Amino acid sequence: MIIAYFDCFSGISGDMTLGALVDLGLDPDFLENELAKLKLEGYKISFDRTEKHSIAGTKAHVELTHHTDHNHHGHHHSRNLSDIRRLIEDSDLSGDVKAKSIAVFVKLGEAEARVHGTTIDKVHFHEVGAVDSIVDIVGSVIGISALGIEKIYSSPLSLGRGFTKSAHGIIPVPAPATLELLKGIPVRRTEIESELVTPTGAAIISTLADDFGPAPEMVVDRIGYGAGGRDLAEQPNLLRISLGTARRKYERDTIKVIETNIDDMSPQIYDLLIDKLLGIGALDVFLTPIVMKKSRPAVKLTALVDSLHLQEVCDCILAETTTMGVRIYEADRKKLSREIIEVETEYGMVRVKLGKMGDQVIKVLPEYEDCKRLAKEKNISIMKIQQAALEGFR
Numbered sequence: 001m002i003i004a005y006f007d008c009f010s011g012i013s014g015d016m017t018l019g020a021l022v023d024l025g026l027d028p029d030f031l032e033n034e035l036a037k038l039k040l041e042g043y044k045i046s047f048d049r050t051e052k053h054s055i056a057g058t059k060a061h062v063e064l065t066h067h068t069d070h071n072h073h074g075h076h077h078s079r080n081l082s083d084i085r086r087l088i089e090d091s092d093l094s095g096d097v098k099a100k101s102i103a104v105f106v107k108l109g110e111a112e113a114r115v116h117g118t119t120i121d122k123v124h125f126h127e128v129g130a131v132d133s134i135v136d137i138v139g140s141v142i143g144i145s146a147l148g149i150e151k152i153y154s155s156p157l158s159l160g161r162g163f164t165k166s167a168h169g170i171i172p173v174p175a176p177a178t179l180e181l182l183k184g185i186p187v188r189r190t191e192i193e194s195e196l197v198t199p200t201g202a203a204i205i206s207t208l209a210d211d212f213g214p215a216p217e218m219v220v221d222r223i224g225y226g227a228g229g230r231d232l233a234e235q236p237n238l239l240r241i242s243l244g245t246a247r248r249k250y251e252r253d254t255i256k257v258i259e260t261n262i263d264d265m266s267p268q269i270y271d272l273l274i275d276k277l278l279g280i281g282a283l284d285v286f287l288t289p290i291v292m293k294k295s296r297p298a299v300k301l302t303a304l305v306d307s308l309h310l311q312e313v314c315d316c317i318l319a320e321t322t323t324m325g326v327r328i329y330e331a332d333r334k335k336l337s338r339e340i341i342e343v344e345t346e347y348g349m350v351r352v353k354l355g356k357m358g359d360q361v362i363k364v365l366p367e368y369e370d371c372k373r374l375a376k377e378k379n380i381s382i383m384k385i386q387q388a389a390l391e392g393f394r
Helices: 014-023 028-036 081-089 095-116 131-146 176-181 199-208 269-279 307-320 368-378 382-393
Strands: 002-007 043-052 055-064 151-154 157-159 163-166 169-172 187-189 218-227 238-246 251-262 284-291 297-305 327-335 337-345 348-357 360-366
Touching (some): 014 055, 014 131, 014 238, 028 043, 043 131, 095 131, 095 199, 131 199, 176 199, 269 297, 337 382, 348 382, 360 368
Parallel strands (some): 055 218, 157 187
Antiparallel strands (some): 043 055, 163 169, 218 238, 251 327, 337 348
16 A cells, blocks of 8 residues: 655645655646636746755746736635536546545635634635645645555644735634634644644645554655745755555554543433534544443443544534533554455345455454344245355355
8 A cells, every 4th residue: 555654844735745745756747737617717837946944946927827817907816615616526537536636625714714703605715715725735636646655644744833925814823714624633833933834735635544643564665855935944844755565564653542431320311412413523532331420320321433523523522512521532444455345146236345464354344233224024034145245255
């Protein structure tokens, strides 16, 4: 499996991401031809080699050729999300590139809407909507796809401080939309007076990264450096992406475990609560009977969650149960890589989950819900369906 590790020691922006992908070997001509499928005018894209603290990297330049970006009153056109969605959907880009690009913009739109107290369809992307952000975001997704990257891991993100100018006036660093996008993601505050993570960079990494934390076990094949626009006195203003292959029998990740003890709630409430928690992104939810103070029978509620959904799951537990607080700790997981295939049986189609150690299939598990549905429809035992699915797989 080809994986990429984004080392964001000086933050991340759209142009740093594009620069690093080209530095890794993405062909700029290929990128330009793919971007041309967007039917977007009014820009030129170029790349040059540069140095930051004597480390060589690639700088992406998106230049606006202004005549198409202004209307006759000299005002900037601003686009809303549905304009951008239409632009991407009407292009000839691959389905995967379209879906991921739109997902990044939706995330960005949601963050901007929350910050400005409006709704997502009313958000106008000035800075962002603008052409350079469309090029940065769609270009980055094109690059990730072209380099065959299957999973993205990222370091915690370094944030600067101070103030910066925006279309809305002077705003604090990190920008409100950036911070909104980084909810649930590990960050590191620095004393650097500069905007290290831009809203575009935050939207790209928060949408596309599978996990945040230390670098995964991997054999590194190539390393790319993408240069930011500013020179920082304190450190090189670069984004480093390491590209390589996962070297392990198992997949590994880190999750959060959220727990709370409850001794004063009707057991009927757990049914809806568990459904709700699984619906908002909990990986698993379970109840353990315990005995608490005064020998009261009680329940320990445990939810397993990735860092991106931590906040939402905590909010739900605190709002929907009688508990006054939760405990949170981190757990490392080792797991088989999974693949789902469809198997045709004499009773109908059954999805089968394969558990793999490396390339070797060591578990074959017919999906229970499919077997249950067919058992009801055909009025036969569920074990017969499971057996047929296993034979169909073999």
